[in-house]
Amino acid sequence: MAKKNAFYAQSGGVTAVINASACGVIETARKHKDKIGKVYAGRNGIIGALTEDLIDTGKDSAAAIAALRYTPSGAFGSCRFKLKGLEENKLQYERLIEVFKAHNIGYFFYNGGGDSADTCLKVSQLSEKLGYPIQAIHVPKTVDNDLPITDCCPGFGSVAKYVAVSVREASFDVASMAKTSTKVFVVEVMGRHAGWIAAAGGLASDKDCELPIIILFPEIAFNKEKFLAQVDATVKKHGYCSVVVSEGVKGEDGKFLSDQGVRDAFGHAQLGGVAPVVANMVKDALGYKFHWAVADYLQRAARHIASRTDVEQAYALGKAAVELALKGENAVMPIIARLSDKPYKWKVGVAQLKHVANVEKMMPRDFISKDGFGITDKCRAYLAPLIKGEDYPFYKDGLPKYVRLKNAAVPRKLGEFKV
Amino acid sequence: MAKKNAFYAQSGGVTAVINASACGVIETARKHKDKIGKVYAGRNGIIGALTEDLIDTGKDSAAAIAALRYTPSGAFGSCRFKLKGLEENKLQYERLIEVFKAHNIGYFFYNGGGDSADTCLKVSQLSEKLGYPIQAIHVPKTVDNDLPITDCCPGFGSVAKYVAVSVREASFDVASMAKTSTKVFVVEVMGRHAGWIAAAGGLASDKDCELPIIILFPEIAFNKEKFLAQVDATVKKHGYCSVVVSEGVKGEDGKFLSDQGVRDAFGHAQLGGVAPVVANMVKDALGYKFHWAVADYLQRAARHIASRTDVEQAYALGKAAVELALKGENAVMPIIARLSDKPYKWKVGVAQLKHVANVEKMMPRDFISKDGFGITDKCRAYLAPLIKGEDYPFYKDGLPKYVRLKNAAVPRKLGEFKV
Numbered sequence: 109m110a111k112k113n114a115f116y117a118q119s120g121g122v123t124a125v126i127n128a129s130a131c132g133v134i135e136t137a138r139k140h141k142d143k144i145g146k147v148y149a150g151r152n153g154i155i156g157a158l159t160e161d162l163i164d165t166g167k168d169s170a171a172a173i174a175a176l177r178y179t180p181s182g183a184f185g186s187c188r189f190k191l192k193g194l195e196e197n198k199l200q201y202e203r204l205i206e207v208f209k210a211h212n213i214g215y216f217f218y219n220g221g222g223d224s225a226d227t228c229l230k231v232s233q234l235s236e237k238l239g240y241p242i243q244a245i246h247v248p249k250t251v252d253n254d255l256p257i258t259d260c261c262p263g264f265g266s267v268a269k270y271v272a273v274s275v276r277e278a279s280f281d282v283a284s285m286a287k288t289s290t291k292v293f294v295v296e297v298m299g300r301h302a303g304w305i306a307a308a309g310g311l312a313s314d315k316d317c318e319l320p321i322i323i324l325f326p327e328i329a330f331n332k333e334k335f336l337a338q339v340d341a342t343v344k345k346h347g348y349c350s351v352v353v354s355e356g357v358k359g360e361d362g363k364f365l366s367d368q369g370v371r372d373a374f375g376h377a378q379l380g381g382v383a384p385v386v387a388n389m390v391k392d393a394l395g396y397k398f399h400w401a402v403a404d405y406l407q408r409a410a411r412h413i414a415s416r417t418d419v420e421q422a423y424a425l426g427k428a429a430v431e432l433a434l435k436g437e438n439a440v441m442p443i444i445a446r447l448s449d450k451p452y453k454w455k456v457g458v459a460q461l462k463h464v465a466n467v468e469k470m471m472p473r474d475f476i477s478k479d480g481f482g483i484t485d486k487c488r489a490y491l492a493p494l495i496k497g498e499d500y501p502f503y504k505d506g507l508p509k510y511v512r513l514k515n516a517a518v519p520r521k522l523g524e525f526k527v
Numbered sequence: 528m529a530k531k532n533a534f535y536a537q538s539g540g541v542t543a544v545i546n547a548s549a550c551g552v553i554e555t556a557r558k559h560k561d562k563i564g565k566v567y568a569g570r571n572g573i574i575g576a577l578t579e580d581l582i583d584t585g586k587d588s589a590a591a592i593a594a595l596r597y598t599p600s601g602a603f604g605s606c607r608f609k610l611k612g613l614e615e616n617k618l619q620y621e622r623l624i625e626v627f628k629a630h631n632i633g634y635f636f637y638n639g640g641g642d643s644a645d646t647c648l649k650v651s652q653l654s655e656k657l658g659y660p661i662q663a664i665h666v667p668k669t670v671d672n673d674l675p676i677t678d679c680c681p682g683f684g685s686v687a688k689y690v691a692v693s694v695r696e697a698s699f700d701v702a703s704m705a706k707t708s709t710k711v712f713v714v715e716v717m718g719r720h721a722g723w724i725a726a727a728g729g730l731a732s733d734k735d736c737e738l739p740i741i742i743l744f745p746e747i748a749f750n751k752e753k754f755l756a757q758v759d760a761t762v763k764k765h766g767y768c769s770v771v772v773s774e775g776v777k778g779e780d781g782k783f784l785s786d787q788g789v790r791d792a793f794g795h796a797q798l799g800g801v802a803p804v805v806a807n808m809v810k811d812a813l814g815y816k817f818h819w820a821v822a823d824y825l826q827r828a829a830r831h832i833a834s835r836t837d838v839e840q841a842y843a844l845g846k847a848a849v850e851l852a853l854k855g856e857n858a859v860m861p862i863i864a865r866l867s868d869k870p871y872k873w874k875v876g877v878a879q880l881k882h883v884a885n886v887e888k889m890m891p892r893d894f895i896s897k898d899g900f901g902i903t904d905k906c907r908a909y910l911a912p913l914i915k916g917e918d919y920p921f922y923k924d925g926l927p928k929y930v931r932l933k934n935a936a937v938p939r940k941l942g943e944f945k946v
Contacts, residue, residue, distance in 0.1 A: 118703070121704070122700055122703045122704065124696075152706035152707065153706075155706065155707065179699070180696050180699055180700065181696075181699035181700045181702065181703040182703035182704075183703075185702075185703055185705075185706055186703045186704060186706075187704075187706050187707040187708070188704070188707050188708045189707055269925055272925070272926060273831050273926060273927060274825050274828075274829070276926060276927065276929065277543075277599050277600075277824075277825070277828035277829060277830060277831065277927075277929075278824045278825055278828050280598070280599055280600035280828060280929060281541055281599065281600045281824045281827065281828040282824065283600065283604075284537070284541045284600045284601035284602075284604055284605045285540070285541065285601075285605060285606075285607070286604075287571035287572075287574065287604055287605075287606050288571065288572075288574065288606040288607050288608055289606070289607045290824075293823075293824055295823075295825070311925075311926065312926070314924070314926070316923070316928075317926075317929065317931070381803055383821075384800055399823050399824055400821065400823060401820075401821050401822060401823035401824060401825050402802075402819065402820050402821045403820060403825065404712075404714075404818050404819060404820035405696075405697045405700045405701065405709075405712055405818055405820060406693050406696070406697055406714070406820050406822065406825075408700065409693075409696035409697050409699060409700040410693070410696060411696060412692050412696065412832055413831055413832065415925065417925075492924060492925070495924075495925035495926070496924060496925040497925065498919070498922055498925075500917070500919070503917055504735065505733070505911060505914075505915060506688055506691070506730075506834065506836075506911070506914035506915040506916065506917075507691060507692060507695060507730065507731070507733070507736075507914070508692060508695065508696075509735075510695065510696075510699060510736065512736070
């Protein structure tokens with residue numbers, strides 16, 4: 109096998125642990141210098157490849173790369189940019205191959221969600237067509253936890269932990285205030301289509317620490333009357349309650365409870381602000397004093413409370429991607445395969461990208477309680493191991509020490525390309 | 528000195544460390560059983576005293592009381608209930624004395640903010656008038672950091688740390704996304720009148736890790752044109768920016784930028800939702816894609832990222848309150864006195880309540896940069912030590928182990944009293 113360089117890029121919304129995957133890719137590649145030359149990263153994701161804006165990760169020290177494991181966000185920049193079908197957008201795919209050829213790149217590691225898995229698959233298909241060999245490996249990442257085949261997605265466990273911890277803390281707070289003040293606390297969490305993140309709010313309550321929590325899932329059509337009755341009954345019984353609402357909750361008419369009308373580059377509706385909608389419903393109908401929060405980026409960037417399980421899996425999948433490449437694999441994605449719930453055991457497996465691309469994994473209906481407002485024991489058994497363990501970053505003067513890399517540019521060899 | 532029982536109550540909005548003060552009070556009282564008999568807590572704050580709804584903290588083990596140090600919220604329940612002037616509300620004050628007398632209470636420890644300091648002072652005055660001796664000691668607590676004389680208030684340092692850490696993390700996130708997606712991230716933080724919490728967002732950026740952050744303080748009248756110009760210039764220079772906006776920001780007309788029209792029991796406007804207002808201004812005028820978050824209770828309940836300095840001071844002031852009582856002091860409040868910034872040194876001092884009650888400490892103008900959008904070095908020197916050190920709670924199965932006490936009721940001796 110001739111020595112080739114590798115290309116790595118981050119795609120879509122970043123997470124608390126996507127850099128841990130980058131760390132796994134780069135550290136593992138550095139251990140195989142006989143087969144993998146340089147590791148180039150795309151500045152701002154795939155756009156960096158298209159515009160030949162490559163970063164030489166070799167300019168960063170082993171210590172800096174190791175610190176990626178503790179640093180949230182996308183160290184090389186990410187982008188929301190979906191390559192369309194091969195026929196519609198042949199120029200872009202050909203440009204990718206041209207850039208890879210110019211920089212002797214034989215390995216394409218793409219770290220993203222469902223859309224990126226699709227791009228990754230197409231790159232490998234085109235490489236075959238054009239006769240320039242590229243091994244395309246997808247490294248899964250998404251806080252939404254909606255990729256198929258893999259038991260879970262790196263990024264999700266840490267958001268889940270943030271949400272579970274925060275809902276527990278806020279519930280304790282509301283309980284203290286409920287006698288004369290706030291009785292209902294509403295927190296909005298991410299999850300455009302799938303309620304995995306909202307479900308994690310249910311973990312805040314367990315047998316050691318029962319808390320009255322109502323969850324609004326995007327999978328369950330919102331019914332105002334049923335919801336208000338649930339809130340009222342819960343407050344009457346416990347004196348207060350917390351409501352965890354997914355940004356993606358829709359009414360029975362199929363419309364988002366709150367839609368700002370803005371769409372992102374993938375054409376997805378850009379949501380936010382369902383918490384105040386729900387909180388005001390409670391106030392208007394029941395008169396309970398409320399508070400509401402919208403976690404937004406705070407939840408997915410919260411490396412300070414990352415799940416150790418999640419960090420380990422993110423790293424392991426980055427490492428596995430390189431190992432799969434070295435084994436000659438192509439158009440695949442390393443995955444987490446669960447071996448047992450209790451004790452939690454997992455191993456790295458492999459999925460074919462053709463089975464991954466453009467498939468969304470929703471919450472199974474039996475993960476949501478019959479009344480639609482909570483999680484079942486089955487869901488709890490699935491979620492609980494994913495938030496296990498803490499993995500604190502290092503601190504200096506009270507603040508986490510997050511690394512910023514040099515991100516040194518690789519000299520260009522080709523002409524300009526407009527994206 | 529005849530042996531007397533003690534009464535302890537929590538007042539107003541709770542914090543991540545008010546229970547650390549409770550821990551300091553109870554553990555210290557337990558060490559002086561020759562002088563202090565039982566420690567009774569008011570269930571739901573002062574309402575518990577008025578309605579003779581007392582909790583016997585003696586029913587909880589040393590381990591449970593020690594765990595208070597790691598548990599956010601108010602373990603005995605708090606309340607928003609301000610006793611009015613002695614003349615207007617003599618019945619209530621007399622009732623307090625009656626309850627204290629019935630339960631042989633000689634020490635009144637009141638853990639709250641400015642309103643509670645005022646109540647505490649009045650209790651001591653009335654006790655003198657009615658000839659029933661009560662030593663009233665106020666234990667400071669407020670995330671708003673707006674009490675006078677004390678260098679800082681327990682509760683603030685932990686919110687400040689949460690905000691500084693979260694703004695750093697979210698800024699890293701936005702930086703990754705800015706090329707094709709979000710360029711402006713807006714986070715709303717607490718601080719009704721004083722910008723201390725918003726200022727803490729400025730700590731996210733330091734010489735090791737510079738970040739483009741714009742702060743909107745309640746002390747600076749909001750000027751839309753200047754703000755938009757600042758955002759535009761910052762995005763043009765850095766590619767993105769984070770905006771930290773205090774819930775209490777007012778326009779030049781003196782009106783809150785966002786006022787839900789709801790008022791709490793103290794008559795304070797109940798705010799929330801200024802983040803979307805500001806974010807939409809940016810979108811409408813500049814067209815930048817935005818995200819926004821409202822931290823609300825998540826910030827003040829976030830014991831998982833509490834400041835070690837804050838926890839130590841909260842405990843120390845609870846302990847000092849008991850020690851002051853044992854020395855025969857009355858109508859006082861233990862305070863934090865700063866001895867030096869670097870290295871940070873502090874000691875516990877004492878303030879007379881008559882100098883504390885109903886005085887609000889605002890941010891000095893020279894803590895805010897000339898342009899009104901940032902913090903000065905002087906402010907940084909003040910804030911930096913307060914977020915120093917981590918003090919993680921214990922975890923089980925990925926979640927913090929927060930204690931819930933028995934809160935066993937003390938048998939009543941008096942008739943009913945309506946509040």
